[in-house]
Amino acid sequence: MEERARSCLLRSKDTLEQDIKASYLMDHMISDGVLTTDEEDRVLSKPTRREQAAALLEVLLRKDNRAYISFYNALVRESYGDLANLLHNDLPQLSPEGEKSFSNGVSSLVQLILSEGGVPQRPMVFVNRPALLNQVREKLYQLQKVVGWVTVFGMAGSGKSVLAAEAVRDHSLIKECFPDGVHWLSVGQCERAELLVRMQSLCFRLEQNQTVDSTPRPPNSIEEAKERLRFLMLRKFPRALLILDDVWDSSSLRAFDIQCRVLLTTRNRSLTDSVSGQKESVPVESGLDEEKALEILALYVNAQLHSLPEQAHCIVKECKGSPLVVSLIGALLREFPDRWGYYLRQLQRKQFQRIRKSSSYDYEALDQAMDASLQVLNDEHRELYKDLSVLEKDVKVPAKVLSVLWDLELEEVEDVLQEFVNKSLLFRDCNQRPYMYFLHDLQLDFLTEQNRSQLAELHGKVVRQYQQAYAKGPPTSADVEGLYWYRFLPHHIARAGLSKELYSLMFSLDWVKNKAQIMGSAHLINDYVEHGAILDQENSEVRLQFQEFLSLNGHQLEQRPFPDLVQLALSQPHCSEVYRQALLQAKERASRG
Numbered sequence: 001m002e003e004r005a006r007s008c009l010l011r012s013k014d015t016l017e018q019d020i021k022a023s024y025l026m027d028h029m030i031s032d033g034v035l036t037t038d039e040e041d042r043v044l045s046k047p048t049r050r051e052q053a054a055a056l057l058e059v060l061l062r063k064d065n066r067a068y069i070s071f072y073n074a075l076v077r078e079s080y081g082d083l084a085n086l087l088h089n090d091l092p093q094l095s096p097e098g099e100k101s102f103s104n105g106v107s108s109l110v111q112l113i114l115s116e117g118g119v120p121q122r123p124m125v126f127v128n129r130p131a132l133l134n135q136v137r138e139k140l141y142q143l144q145k146v147v148g149w150v151t152v153f154g155m156a157g158s159g160k161s162v163l164a165a166e167a168v169r170d171h172s173l174i175k176e177c178f179p180d181g182v183h184w185l186s187v188g189q190c191e192r193a194e195l196l197v198r199m200q201s202l203c204f205r206l207e208q209n210q211t212v213d214s215t216p217r218p219p220n221s222i223e224e225a226k227e228r229l230r231f232l233m234l235r236k237f238p239r240a241l242l243i244l245d246d247v248w249d250s251s252s253l254r255a256f257d258i259q260c261r262v263l264l265t266t267r268n269r270s271l272t273d274s275v276s277g278q279k280e281s282v283p284v285e286s287g288l289d290e291e292k293a294l295e296i297l298a299l300y301v302n303a304q305l306h307s308l309p310e311q312a313h314c315i316v317k318e319c320k321g322s323p324l325v326v327s328l329i330g331a332l333l334r335e336f337p338d339r340w341g342y343y344l345r346q347l348q349r350k351q352f353q354r355i356r357k358s359s360s361y362d363y364e365a366l367d368q369a370m371d372a373s374l375q376v377l378n379d380e381h382r383e384l385y386k387d388l389s390v391l392e393k394d395v396k397v398p399a400k401v402l403s404v405l406w407d408l409e410l411e412e413v414e415d416v417l418q419e420f421v422n423k424s425l426l427f428r429d430c431n432q433r434p435y436m437y438f439l440h441d442l443q444l445d446f447l448t449e450q451n452r453s454q455l456a457e458l459h460g461k462v463v464r465q466y467q468q469a470y471a472k473g474p475p476t477s478a479d480v481e482g483l484y485w486y487r488f489l490p491h492h493i494a495r496a497g498l499s500k501e502l503y504s505l506m507f508s509l510d511w512v513k514n515k516a517q518i519m520g521s522a523h524l525i526n527d528y529v530e531h532g533a534i535l536d537q538e539n540s541e542v543r544l545q546f547q548e549f550l551s552l553n554g555h556q557l558e559q560r561p562f563p564d565l566v567q568l569a570l571s572q573p574h575c576s577e578v579y580r581q582a583l584l585q586a587k588e589r590a591s592r593g
């Protein structure tokens with residue numbers, strides 16, 4: 001029912017209650033099809049005329065515009081002319097437009113249902129994500145006839161809650177699938193006692209809506225609350241939707257395993273494994289595309305998209321379009337419109353604590369939002385996750401590399417990675433075989449920032465584990481883990497500050513031969529340039545000799561079959577370390593015959 005009509009009924013309630021005889025009016029309303037006989041019985045079960053009038057008004061207030069009009073007409077027909085006059089000015093339009101009377105694409109009926117159910121409003125700055133929204137709505141339509149679960153999952157701040165609330169802001173969806181209401185419950189990371197309080201408040205809300213005189217006492221335990229909810233949902237709100245926002249653990253979820261319709265948002269995609277019934281899920285991408293993210297910034301600072309400064313593009317790129325980060329920065333820029341450069345620098349320097357804004361979001365700053373995900377891992381897995389701080393941005397690793405790093409069986413590693421993926425702490429590229437795993441830039445930034453003082457040690461661990469795993473000989477084939485090691489081993493050694501290991505690796509013709517065979521010469525040359533400063537402390541001439549050898553023979557090293565590298569090296573000047581090692585190897589070969 002439109003707000004105007006509801007308000008009029010509420011204002012006139014006392015007068016109406018004093019005068020009307022509900023039983024007369026209800027006959028008309030039943031024949032108009034706006035009242036059921038069950039509702040009539042409930043009203044008539046009240047002992048006095050006045051109580052019956054009050055009960056009818058209570059039922060009416062939860063109905064739509066048609067019911068208001070039918071009630072008005074009934075008053076006219078039953079000669080309550082004065083009372084009808086009270087309602088006349090606020091009679092709603094009954095065209096389809098009137099019934100829908102949309103604001104933001106939502107009818108007043110839906111607006112009422114959503115606000116009664118505690119569904120949060122749109123954020124002040126909002127951009128639509130139509131493809132995702134359609135996916136969630138499609139899954140919700142599947143709950144039209146059967147009970148079940150729809151999981152919206154993704155990493156911290158990816159916009160899951162905003163999306164869930166937006167999905168139900170839809171007139172047809174509510175009318176066709178959830179006419180008995182939509183109830184939002186913020187679950188979050190909570191202890192059992194807190195969960196009970198939340199369940200109690202949900203019971204209270206559902207019981208409020210009933211035309212009963214006395215509200216029962218709140219349930220005393222989670223089990224009791226679960227039973228109470230089961231009963232309420234089954235008997236009173238069979239076609240209602242429960243939205244559980246930000247659920248972290250399966251024990252909380254099991255408290256709602258009561259055979260009803262549930263939409264839940266979580267970072268943990270496998271949460272519904274522990275509950276029964278039909279299950280569907282929608283992954284939420286961690287970032288918005290560039291245009292949408294820029295749109296958020298533009299809306300915050302009240303500017304046109306094309307007039308945004310260059311730094312706006314850099315901010316979006318830096319955080320990969322994270323809705324949370326873009327909105328946090330947008331909200332800050334609204335107050336300090338000249339700080340584009342400053343916030344970009346903070347983001348680049350990973351000063352997440354500075355990107356802080358008190359808002360309706362549960363976490364004030366990005367670091368808190370990220371940290372919350374880590375806190376739910378057990379100690380052992382948190383330590384393993386910390387090891388990922390040594391990964392490079394945008395680099396994907398196969399599980400086998402981590403099996404070396406963690407010294408665990410491949411299957412065990414895959415299980416751990418699966419848990420990280422499920423908790424939206426890690427991403428998996430399933431388009432490649434074997435699967436490749438990678439961190440979102442923000443997660444990596446957060447990890448490196450959090451473990452800043454231990455980074456050298458962590459890189460050292462990679463090197464040690466590599467040396468132990470390949471003690472009998474380096475990786476030989478060009479399979480994915482071999483590629484990883486040839487590409488990143490020097491980097492890990494350098495970052496661990498192990499200069500001696502770096503010299504002995506990079507001033508070795510064997511390393512050059514193996515790496516060139518797998519990756520060609522360009523990467524190798526790049527290694528000598530990148531780590532030039534460290535290598536030069538040992539011997540800048542030798543570094544140049546290796547670099548020159550590679551530059552001169554680059555084209556040969558790309559050829560297949562791979563040329564005899566020792567032969568090539570023998571053509572180097574005799575004073576060169578490359579020549580010295582080649583000569584040794586040639587002699588060895590000769591002695592072996």
Ligand code: ADP
Pocket residue numbers: 123125126127128129154155156157158159160161162163265296323324325327328359360361
């Ligand atoms: P999650 O539930 O995934 O942690 P939220 O849905 O709470 O993330 O979104 C985090 C913040 O990102 C919100 O407070 C809001 O400011 C911003 N945000 C998310 N989605 C949108 C959107 N579609 N338009 C504008 N801002 C959004």
